Amino acid sequence: MSNALLVKIKQKLASKWAKLAILMAIIGPGIITGQVDNDAGGIATYSIAGARFGYSMLWTLIPITILLVFTMNITTKTGIVTRLGLAELIREKFRIKLTLFVLALVLVSNMGTTISEFSGISSAVYILGKQIGGETIFWTTVLPIIGVVLSGILAWFVIVKGSYKSIEKLFLTMALFYITYIISAFMAGPDWSAAFKGLLIPTLKFDSAFLFTTVGVVGTTVAPWMYFYLQSTAIEKGIKKEDLKYSQIDTTIGGIFTDIFSFFMIVACAATLFAHNIPVNNVGDIGLSLAPLAGEYASYLFAFGLLNASIFGAFILPLSTAYIICEALGYELGMNKKFGEAPIFYGIFTAILVIGVITVAIPGMPLLMIMRASQVANGLVLPFFLYFLMKIAQDQALMGEYATKGFWRIFGWVSVWVLAILNVALLIAPFFVQS
């Protein structure tokens, strides 16, 4: 071994930060995307699932995790091999009309999801405000609006003025705060043996409300927009084919942690609200009902976790939408560009942010209806999107030796069809079930 190599080894060993840097160089996109998956909508769905059905729905998390990790893996792989964004690949392979169709659906669904993130921020501030200040106009109405507007301004400045590196660090730090859900779950004093039984032994009730919530849990976990985001950031990070396995570790950890947090969210609500048979309809109810059952701090933690997740989602969703549209239509894009260099990119981002803030900040807007519509759009776009994803991932001409084949290809297509059917069920269920 040459002298210089020895010096290099010494330098490397001397600097623990350098080692951390190598790890951090690859880790990021998967973990961030996974955590954003537990956004305001996710928290609402999981909490309500736990509050209404106790531990009996936990088992669905296992197949969901496998599916989530698999789809995230093929997405990053496609990005790293082709170095094209998902939207660009759809444009090249499926042409302009289908691309515009997908973009329209993604725009509507992301718009709705952004609104639900801001309404999550509003709910979180409401829970905190009511606990601290009591039932007065300022603490329960004015403060949530201030919170929403400030978060919107914060998101705009961070994304427009920051670079990818600084933004990623912020995101990774925010991902740490999901730990509050684990603490909440422990504070609730759950029956752990019942929880693990619920996780490992599948329960199927042919009760329409149960099926409906199951579909909701799947739908909130596998959301189309996150794959576009994941693929774009994997490219922007410049991960090499050789480092594919590290990148897959990142996505695998990201996917598994997402569902670990979901597990604790469901457990926390099952141990308290379900055990005491308290009816809940929204996240505000849940946060406030936790206080008498698990202590004041459990309620604070819940609200804080919700606030963090919602702000996180409010950062990423408008950004992701801007990425998708600019990529597919060939406009300048990227967080490393300045406003003037990529006006359409930042324009879309700003517009979605502003619409999100205004819709939630103005009292009396039909928020529930808007969120419902965005879920419908999400459900519509998912089967199309997964179909595109599989078609691209198995394309020999594009992917070469990295094309998805064998068992995973069959697994992928089975998942596509199962999800398509589940989503159709989600769409038509409201006509048959009173939820």
Next chain:
Amino acid sequence: MIFFAHYLNAEVVDATEKTIGKLKDMIARGGEDYPFIEAIVVEKGDKQMFIPISYAENFAYDEITLKIRSEKIEQYKSSLKDFWLYRDIVDKQIVDISGTRVVRVNDIQLGKVEDRIRILGIDMSTRGLLRRVGVEKWRIFRSLEPKLIDWKNVQLVNGALRLKTVSNDLKKLHAADLANILEELTPKQGISLINALEPEKAAKVFQELNPMQRRLLVDLLGEDQAREVLDNVPTDDLADYVKTLNLKETKRIFSYLKRDKRMTVEKFIEYPNDTAGGLMTSDFVEIDPDWTVEEATTHIKNISNKYRSIFFVYIVDKAGKLFGVISARTLLIKDPMDPMRKIMKPLKKIHTVHPATDVKKVAEIMTKYNLFSIAVTDKHHKLLGIITVDDVMRCLMPYS
């Protein structure tokens, strides 16, 4: 203005008004300034026909009429030089040479020039998108203008074949612009572009990339090409690059380098980035103290293509000890028979720094004495390398 999108899916009928199928693509032959359309691709069900455009009598947007009966059509035989408009260009990326960037094609502008239908340029505007979807004529979109790129400034990048004919205008772009273009291309396209360049130019492009992109590029190039490109990269840049690599990659890069180059790089790596040693380059011209001006200038002429710039030459003895320095200007104006010893600025009159000197200190000295470059020596006055003003600037303002 006429565009490809106008014709896509147009009905094609023969002389007896019998429908042959729908237009799905056009075939053009490369090699000319404005390539002309040779044939149209017509599809009916699973059946695909290549109909020479010379059969077309009228070329209207909604219906193309042939002057011959469908049974008598002799199909066009495709050659390797051909490219297909829809398959290879529309919705794909191309390089806009005059704008030095990569753009996505929304539509292709056609026109009748010298009696043939030719490709005039590409449309990359929002209006082009709307045309594809068939809503271009709507009143609210009237104000949108097509943004056209002249075909002469277009470099096709799809498929290995296209990049075999890389335009000279593209090759002549500044390395920094080429690097920007490279970043936007897919790996396959990027590699073909690098392969089309001279190794010296490819090395310059390499130097313009950021560390992450350098790693990607070397990875994709494969051993032989990587050897060739890296051989042309100056040692200081190479050392900076190697510093960003892990052990395995470092070993591989070292195996690509020639022995003496590798040893110099190894020496450079040992110096931290923010010192004179980390900043210096070994790309300087050394001249024997006994040479005459004439001998020196002949030497410079022979080796000059290897160097980015030559402002000063360094007078160094056989053991590598620095004697003095001479500016290129002095060489120009002095008598051809003058020996170096006599006209050089001797060591004791010039400023030098040690490899461990801090970058800020180097910048200070260079600013104070208005130096264009400064020599880096060890304590025995052995010349290790030089630092030029652009290296200092890059260090103080990285990647801007």
